[in-house]
Amino acid sequence: MLDNLGDFKRDYFCGELTENNIGDEVRLLGWADSVRDHGGVIFINLRDKEGIVQIVIDPSKSPEQAYEKAKRVRSEYVLAVRGRVNRRPAGTENPKLKTGNIEVAVEELKILNTCDILPFPIEDNINVHEEVRLRYRYLDLRRPQMLKKLILRHEVYQATREYLAGHGFLEVETPMLTKSTPEGARDFLVPSRLEQGKFYALPQSPQLFKQILMVGGIERYFQIVKCFRDEDLRKDRQPEFTQIDFEMSFVSEEDVIAISEGLVHYLFKKILGIEINLPIKRMSYEEAINRYGTDKPDLRYGLELVDITDISKDVEFKVFRAVAQEGGLVKGINIKGGARLTRKEIDNLTEYAQKFGAKGMAWIKINEDGSLQSPIVKFFTQKQIDQIISRMEGEKGDLFVFIADKPEVTHRILGFLRKHIAEMMNIIPEDRWEFVWIVDFPLLEWDEEENRLVALHHPFTSPKEEDINRLDEALNNREIALSFKSRAYDLVLNGEEIAGGSIRIHRPDVQKKIFELIGISDEEAEERFGFLVNALKYGAPPHGGLAFGLDRLVALMTGSDSIREVIAFPKTQKGICPLTQAPDYVREEQLEELGIEVELPQEET
Missing domain, CATH: 3.30.930.10 (Bira Bifunctional Protein; Domain 2)
Structure with a gap:
């Protein structure tokens, strides 16, 4: 038999009670967080949104009706409690609770609802799918x-x-x-x-x-x-x-x-x-890509990308030489202390890079005795090896990993690899907040699938002032269009983009030219965005x-x-x-x- 709430009114939330309430009669509402029977005396941790307080039902002090009900209470039953706040007996305090120095001696108990067997415990750090x-x-x-x-x-x-x-x-x-x-x-x-x-x-x-x-x-x-x-x-x-x-x-x-x-x-x-x-x-888009392989760089750790394309143009290692001579990029990351990684762990890194489109991953290990270990070092002269070590700022105990491909592919793969390495090597500091604005984004990019220019952010982002006067030129020259910078800005925190925005196009003539550049006809622009374009004609600030x-x-x-x-x-x-x-x-x-x-x-x- 369940009780009705009736005119029972809460005086305090459970977590609000303090030692200043000792001696007060209080009325509480909440859930039974846990129930313990210690030799006939029943202790219930009562929980609401403000916290937990211990309530005590002692058969020698509490009314019999309250005690009989308390014996039926299980976890997550919904309760109404009236009782008096007391100081906990010496030695029974609970420093983990805000209310750990007090308890409520129950004088009235209502069971407002029961609870079925729980699919998982109501506690933190549970291992549940x-x-x-x-x-x-x-x-x-x-x-x-x-x-x-x-x-x-x-x-x-x-x-x-x-x-x-x-x-x-x-x-x-x-x-x-x-x-x-x-x-x-x-x-x-x-x-x-x-x-x-x-x-x-x-x-x-x-x-x-x-x-x-x-x-x-x-x-x-x-x-x-x-x-x-x-x-x-x-x-x-x-x-x-x-x-x-x-x-x-x-x-x-x-x-x-x-x-x-x-x-x-x-x-x-x-x-x-x-x-x-x-x-x-602040950091330009170009700098972010070149140094970190992404426009969302996590600045809490190093592992910056190092360019060895110029060194690679004359090496015997065909993969590096072909990419370097054909306009691609050969870049690497120096993993400090990475020489301790096993061959299996390095192979796992290669497999991880391949998930993002890498054809492979080259590596060079500098052992603690200064010797080099790598499947590719035989394809380099001593001078080239010395140049690479110098460029990578290599020391004993380091591991270099390299990707060679088209610039956008090299950067993308190393961007993902950099983050994975930081997590694997456990070098990401906790409780550190590294904000950075990324600015000077390209206005447009080329979409291979659609075979057209598309807006990097959205088509309402304004070009830089100096590029507005070159919009007509760009209509028949893709390279000019791809050189345009936008007035966009993204805010990145610990490698996550948390905000993005831009100065918008407020002139209808400029908006029309941007639509033309990305292949949106006048008819399509009118159908999809006509209400905005028309609004811009009427004194848009x-x-x-x-x-x-x-x-x-x-x-x-x-x-x-x-x-x-x-x-x-x-x-x-x-x-x-x-x-x-x-x-x-x-x-x-x-x-x-x-x-x-x-x-x-x-x-x-």
Whole structure:
């Protein structure tokens, strides 16, 4: 028989009680975190969102009715408790609990609900498959670790609003049902019942609407907004994710960067008590690629890429010589102390590089006695070996690994390899925050599959001022187009891109030329982006903005391995919600209302 809550009112949260409450009668509500029977005296750790307090039911002191109920209590039963706060007997204190010096002697106990056998314990550091945790997410969220992460996420929301509102930004909502304007990831489509055959799209970002808000004279807009992309998922991607999105009128890159740095400083100081040094360092896209193989470099450790292409042009090793003479790159990484790696471990590194497209991986080991060990050293003269060791800053005990291929392939593979090596060698320092702005991105890149130029960020990013006057030249000259730099900027933290933005195109003539460069005709531009282009004709101010990936930022702030750890109800890597089993089939009559006929996979028919 269960009890009703009735007019029972909570006085305190469990974790709020202190020694100042000793002698007070209190009423508490929560879950039985654990139950222990010590020779007839029952101890229950009562838990709510603020913490845990020990309650005591002693048959010699508590009412018989309360004691009989306490004997029935099991883990995760829902309880209401009235009792008096006492100091714990000497020697029984629990320093692990905030309330470890006190306990509550129970005078009244209500069992509000029971709990079935748990699929996993409600405690931190459990060894349970993630899909099971997501299927029972309501239990997973009770774990203190998960609760702390959601509380920190809440604090990021509140602090963001405080900071941006304090700097003159207005919070404005933009539509969730909008027009499909595919340029990048796939859209999620929503069929219209009233306009059969037509579809809304869920926004990949509020990009076009926030630009229109600038045309509308809002000047400073922000929004903590849901975005949707139908793309393949990884640990740092979800089909729906959250952005801290803002846009400003009459600004340059410096203005947007200053506001962004201020927000980062405010969040880390207010929430984590960490002082971020400003201004944040900057690095050009070209420098980042050349030194680290990626535009998202992790600066917490070295392992920089070293170019030996010039040395490789005349070596007997055919792989290096052919790549060096044909315009490719031969680059390597010096793994300090790597000479201790076994041949099997080096072979594993080669296999890892091959996952990302490497044809192979060359290596040279400098043993502790100064001798060289490598399958390739016989193809080099002593002078060439000395040059390589000098260029790589080699010492006894080092291991050099090399990739030789087209520049973009060499950089990509070494970028992934660098991170893998750092993890393998355990050289990534903890509790260190390395921010860097990546600037001077190319405006465009060549897409081999589509055989056309595409925007590196998006087609609304402004070229550098000096390149705007050369747009006409670039229409018939791919090399000129690929030389253009954009007014874009990405913020990277510990090797993860946490924010990206740009100064936008505010002139309709420039926007039209960019569309031409990437192969979008006037008719297609009007169909897909006409509402924006038309808005630009009516006195659009210069404007720019930025969006933080809130999920990724919170994951880093909480030390989580995946953004799924900081989202209340995430999807799996297959885009499935184990809790609700979404996506799922719908009833035939629902499809008929929408004028949709679905072709089911053969095995599901």
